[in-house]
Amino acid sequence: MSTSSALRQSAKAPIKVYGLGGRYAHALYAAANKQNKLDVVDTELTTLQNTLNQNEKLAAFVSNPSVNKQNKLGVLQDFAKEQKMSDLSSNFVALLTENNRLNKLKDVLSAWSQIMSAHKGxxxxxxxxxxxxxxxxxxxxxxxxxxxxxxxxxxxxxxxxxxxxxxxxxxxxxxxxxxxxxxxxxxxxxxxxxxxx
CATH class of the missing domain: 3.30.429 (Macrophage Migration Inhibitory Factor)
Incomplete structure (x- = not known):
């Protein structure tokens, strides 16, 4: 009982970030922490954020609600393979796509950044x-x-x-x-x- 309680505490983010972006970021933090992949996921999400900031066409494509989610998923899976992203990060992006939450990707990445900044002190x-x-x-x-x-x-x-x-x-x-x-x-x-x- 005390061991499972300790695991739950260690998977808890150092700060609470609210909103939909915060909920997804907290879930990813818990999963990445459990697998000891916080730094890996952080690097991969930073790469994704930088790519979206630099490539306006990709950012517009990803956030466009009229584009079929399967098309978005295909493009993002190709990006994940090209970047050699971990299964954790690529599955997380696929989950956002499946749940029609890519329009909130900026909020999720912002919440993740806040959590990781607190984690790093x-x-x-x-x-x-x-x-x-x-x-x-x-x-x-x-x-x-x-x-x-x-x-x-x-x-x-x-x-x-x-x-x-x-x-x-x-x-x-x-x-x-x-x-x-x-x-x-x-x-x-x-x-x-x-x-x-």
């Missing part, structure tokens, strides 16, 4: 800037953000360029949200001026 930080940071700015940012990370955890910084923020930066680190964008400052100033008139 990574603190994910999403940063938006109006233009790309140079290496010295990136170094300063990393040093400033390191203060938010507990000892033993590592920092994983995802950067995104968003010209609509005009300048400055918008960031999310863990459950904290920081908005130091020029666009927000302009909006606040405009609101103060219009209230004063």
């Amino acid at each position: 990574e603190v994910v930080c999403n940063i938006k800037t109006a233009k790309a940071l140079d290496s010295s700015q990136e170094k300063q940012l990393r040093e400033a953000l390191a203060a938010f990370v507990k000892k033993g955890d590592s920092l994983k910084i995802n950067t995104e360029i968003d010209p609509t923020i005009l300048g400055g930066m918008v960031g999310e680190i863990g459950d904290k949200y920081i908005d130091m964008s020029v666009a927000t400052k302009v909006k606040k100033m405009t609101q103060l001026i219009s209230e004063a008139v």
Whole structure:
């Protein structure tokens, strides 16, 4: 009894991610953990995510509801063979296809990424800037953000360029949200001026 309880605990994800994507990601985490294939599956799903990000035609094909699921399954099985994906990953993608959930693949992959970041002790930080940071700015940012990370955890910084923020930066680190964008400052100033008139 205590052994099966310990197995259930070890298969439990380090964080809870909600929604449909979270449910599928948690199920995959439990199966991969049980088979000691977390790193393998993580690498394979990262490859799938990168491929979908880079190949717009494939991403559109996979998420198109008018395409027959058998056609999607054939294309994804060919991709899995080409990438030499494990049975666990290829069967998982086949399950999503069979259940007509490929339109939620982005949510599933996002939930998986969150779970694996927590598993690896990574603190994910999403940063938006109006233009790309140079290496010295990136170094300063990393040093400033390191203060938010507990000892033993590592920092994983995802950067995104968003010209609509005009300048400055918008960031999310863990459950904290920081908005130091020029666009927000302009909006606040405009609101103060219009209230004063």
